[in-house]
Amino acid sequence: MTKFGKRPLDPFAAAVTAFLVPGAGHMLLGRKQKALLFFCLIVATFLAGWFISGCENVYFARGRWHTLVQMGAGVITFIIGLPGTAPEPGRTVMHTFEIGTLYTMVAGLLNVLVVMDAVVTSIRLRRTTA
């Protein structure tokens, strides 16, 4: 039993919440400090990548595979990406466009790692409380 007297969050729910908002899965599992650390690091990395590319590297377009990786960061990708549009063909983008895209993609991949950690933590907690 947890300190709230309930069973810990089930692994699927932990995975979904951790995917949608970085660190939310850990927060619901009672790992508040880790949740805060994950949220700050992943969201800051994503936003830093978006800003240093001139706020135009997150958008949904046919054949843009980078967005699939960026989607790992959760809801923030949709908030920023859905209104976003691709840079017009022929226009020069900032020279930090690619490194900004790398930042956002790394943030997405790190959140996948965090989702897996939330699932493992949930399974471990449920075993110990069973």
Next chain:
Amino acid sequence: MIDLVFLIPLCVVVSFVYEATHTEDMSLILRKGLRLSITLTGGIILFAAALYLLDRFVL
């Protein structure tokens, strides 16, 4: 060469997240994360220095 500088904050973030997924204790996460990020940053600086020397004297 200048792009390598952008990799340093990325290394710090990756180090802390990696350590946080492997350790439960917060002070241990901070200590080990700091150590790993210093190691990775040192690696990047050495790599950049090697590239510079190669460019300057060999190529």
